[in-house]
Amino acid sequence: MRAYAEGLVLAAISCVAIWSAWQVPAASPGDTWAGIVPFAAAVALLALSGFLIIGVTRQNAGGAQGEPDNGATLEIIGLFIIALIYQQSFRWFGYLVPTAIVAPLVLYIFGVRSRTGLALSVILCPLVFHIIFFVLLGVFPPYGEVFDLLNWIQG
Structure with missing residues (x-):
């Protein structure tokens, strides 16, 4: 249960981070967008949270449920x-x-x-x-x- 909650919270944080990164104004022609690093980090965080949730779901489907924490x-x-x-x-x-x-x-x-x-x-x-x-x-x-x-x- 703990890992599932961590995955959901991580997904929520990454969604807020993605939305926040989109609020960074567009770059001038020839410049790099200032939001590229926060956006990439937020997308990577969302992918990691997805892997965490999938892993917990597979573990629970296999019947190996631990003590609820x-x-x-x-x-x-x-x-x-x-x-x-x-x-x-x-x-x-x-x-x-x-x-x-x-x-x-x-x-x-x-x-x-x-x-x-x-x-x-x-x-x-x-x-x-x-x-x-x-x-x-x-x-x-x-x-x-x-x-x-x-x-x-x-x-």
């Missing part, structure tokens, strides 16, 4: 919902605030129970990701419509 299925669905809310919250609150909220939550779900580690993740995760993506790679950070801590910090 409803707790793991709920965790997978919960992570999917957190990922959707996290991605959507960029629009309203920019990058830093949603990352500071989601990082310790996801780390807790994955088994980190150290209060010090979770508290540090509130600061370190947004900082490290900001340095990697927006400073070193030169990607433009998403600015929030309602409130953006990055605008407030920069003045």
Whole structure:
């Protein structure tokens, strides 16, 4: 059951990613379309989720059913919902605030129970990701419509 839920969540994520990649504006003549890598990754993810679902279906058809793992299925669905809310919250609150909220939550779900580690993740995760993506790679950070801590910090 867990692998089936993972396959369905993976398929849903890849469908959202494909739709998002199609939202990237078309390239100028002679340029490469900026959405080609996200689109290709999303299609590959959809194919992998299809293989996962087919494999689970064949395994269940063969009569080899294991113990149902409803707790793991709920965790997978919960992570999917957190990922959707996290991605959507960029629009309203920019990058830093949603990352500071989601990082310790996801780390807790994955088994980190150290209060010090979770508290540090509130600061370190947004900082490290900001340095990697927006400073070193030169990607433009998403600015929030309602409130953006990055605008407030920069003045």
